[in-house]
Amino acid sequence: MTYSIVARCPRTGQLGIGVASFSMAIGRFCDGAVRSNTGVTLTQGFPNPRNNYLAINLLGQGHTAGQALATLIVNDARGDYRQIAIVDRDDNAVIHSGGKLRPWAAHRIGKGYLALGDGLAGPQVVEAMAARFEGTAEADLDERLLAALEAGRDAGGLAGVRGRLPERSAALVVWGNRPHNEIDLRADLHENAIAEVRRIHADYKPTIAYYDERARNPRNAITGVEFAENLKKQQRKETA
Amino acid sequence: MTYSIIARCPRTGKFGVGSTTFSMACGRRNESVRPNVGVSKSQAFYLRHVDPLALNMLAQGHTPQQIVRMLAADDADFDYRQFGIIDRENNVVAHTGPGCGKWAGHTVGPYYAAYGNGLAGPQVVAGIVAGFLKQPDAPLEDRLLLALEGGRDAGGQESNGVHRPERSAWIRVVDQLDFPEIDLRVDLDDRSVAELRRILAEFKRYRDYYRARCDDPRNAIPEEEFVASLDQKAA
Numbered sequence: 001m002t003y004s005i006v007a008r009c010p011r012t013g014q015l016g017i018g019v020a021s022f023s024m025a026i027g028r029f030c031d032g033a034v035r036s037n038t039g040v041t042l043t044q045g046f047p048n049p050r051n052n053y054l055a056i057n058l059l060g061q062g063h064t065a066g067q068a069l070a071t072l073i074v075n076d077a078r079g080d081y082r083q084i085a086i087v088d089r090d091d092n093a094v095i096h097s098g099g100k101l102r103p104w105a106a107h108r109i110g111k112g113y114l115a116l117g118d119g120l121a122g123p124q125v126v127e128a129m130a131a132r133f134e135g136t137a138e139a140d141l142d143e144r145l146l147a148a149l150e151a152g153r154d155a156g157g158l159a160g161v162r163g164r165l166p167e168r169s170a171a172l173v174v175w176g177n178r179p180h181n182e183i184d185l186r187a188d189l190h191e192n193a194i195a196e197v198r199r200i201h202a203d204y205k206p207t208i209a210y211y212d213e214r215a216r217n218p219r220n221a222i223t224g225v226e227f228a229e230n231l232k233k234q235q236r237k238e239t240a
Numbered sequence: 241m242t243y244s245i246i247a248r249c250p251r252t253g254k255f256g257v258g259s260t261t262f263s264m265a266c267g268r269r270n271e272s273v274r275p276n277v278g279v280s281k282s283q284a285f286y287l288r289h290v291d292p293l294a295l296n297m298l299a300q301g302h303t304p305q306q307i308v309r310m311l312a313a314d315d316a317d318f319d320y321r322q323f324g325i326i327d328r329e330n331n332v333v334a335h336t337g338p339g340c341g342k343w344a345g346h347t348v349g350p351y352y353a354a355y356g357n358g359l360a361g362p363q364v365v366a367g368i369v370a371g372f373l374k375q376p377d378a379p380l381e382d383r384l385l386l387a388l389e390g391g392r393d394a395g396g397q398e399s400n401g402v403h404r405p406e407r408s409a410w411i412r413v414v415d416q417l418d419f420p421e422i423d424l425r426v427d428l429d430d431r432s433v434a435e436l437r438r439i440l441a442e443f444k445r446y447r448d449y450y451r452a453r454c455d456d457p458r459n460a461i462p463e464e465e466f467v468a469s470l471d472q473k474a475a
Contacts, residue, residue: 001463022463023450024443028423031270046457049419081457160464179292184268186425189439200428204264218285218320218339224241224263225399
């Protein structure tokens with residue numbers, strides 16, 4: 001009961017994840033999932049919490065994405081229950097969808113990206129995610145990941161034994177060339193978690209450059225409160 | 241403006257951080273805690289690379305005190321930084337540069353540090369510490385959240401004489417494994433500390449279920465049925 005898009009931006013080399021789930025705080029499972037200039041991975045379904053770290057370490061040591069995936073599967077007595085995605089810095093995208101995931105479990109493989117999920121309304125969910133991701137190739141990676149999640153939700157999203165299930169948590173993660181994330185936004189418990197991450201993203205994105213500059217040049221920085229107020233004024237002007 | 245508590249649980253050795261601020265998504269700073277190594281949480285005019293650097297130095301064997309000297313030597317704007325570091329031997333340091341503005345400061349305890357900037361006054365840091373010490377036998381995540389609530393209830397953040405809301409909040413606790421035991425966030429909400437309290441309470445009801453589902457998925461019931469059983473219990 002989770003769907004995600006795991007991708008590398010072919011223009012910038014950024015690596016990222018968009019993920020939404022019926023479970024709380026799905027963003028926890030993005031921990032250790034990305035390393036700059038190395039790759040991005042995610043294990044979902046019935047996740048194995050050690051997988052992200054192992055997969056990224058394997059890629060970092062020089063193993064191919066295919067061998068990293070094979071290693072994760074044999075390293076786990078419950079591999080049938082895991083859905084594991086890996087994309088490396090050469091745009092190799094590999095996936096394992098175990099046979100015991102909740103139906104519908106499905107995935108789509110593209111160049112440098114994967115759309116995947118289990119407990120879905122149907123395979124059209126990952127198809128819609130992949131189509132939206134492909135159709136927004138000119139946009140920034142964070143925007144493409146978020147748009148793909150929205151497309152998955154609008155194509156039916158999650159379904160359990162009693163029908164449609166809400167996305168109660170969501171996360172958006174993007175790394176650039178630094179040893180930490182550029183964007184890492186979450187809604188941990190919300191009835192419309194993807195819309196909540198969209199709301200936060202709209203306000204957050206303009207602040208990235210501000211916080212970066214403020215750290216490098218604190219002597220001339222305006223305060224965060226001033227920046228937020230200026231931004232609000234500007235947004236009001238734009239909508240007026 | 242931000243206030244934080246960092247700690248090493250004296251009973252379990254777990255490391256944790258609790259933080260809240262006017263800025264969005266303070267919990268994105270997940271590089272600030274490393275299992276079996278320590279905590280380094282910087283704020284005010286923070287450089288993002290400093291926490292991973294400090295943790296790398298801790299892992300190499302440097303003391304927190306030595307790390308402060310090395311960070312100071314390599315930073316022309318060290319006066320604008322605020323941070324705290326704890327290692328696995330309970331060595332604790334904190335630094336509040338004079339450029340961090342009014343009011344900014346810190347308190348260092350035997351296995352924790354509380355610090356903030358853009359605060360209503362020193363009573364906020366005192367409130368963080370009092371909250372943290374309120375239930376010494378409680379799990380670390382509870383103590384971290386009590387600390388944030390203590391800071392908030394003591395006046396929280398202020399600039400130009402105006403109270404500023406805590407718009408994001410975060411607690412993270414790590415034990416020996418890479419995967420964090422607790423990592424819960426509120427990224428944009430005018431009452432983020434209260435919202436984090438709601439989410440932590442809810443998460444605790446799910447915690448054993450989520451863990452069992454990862455460890456042995458063969459016996460896991462569908463989550464929507466687990467939720468229905470929780471609702472029945474509550475009714």
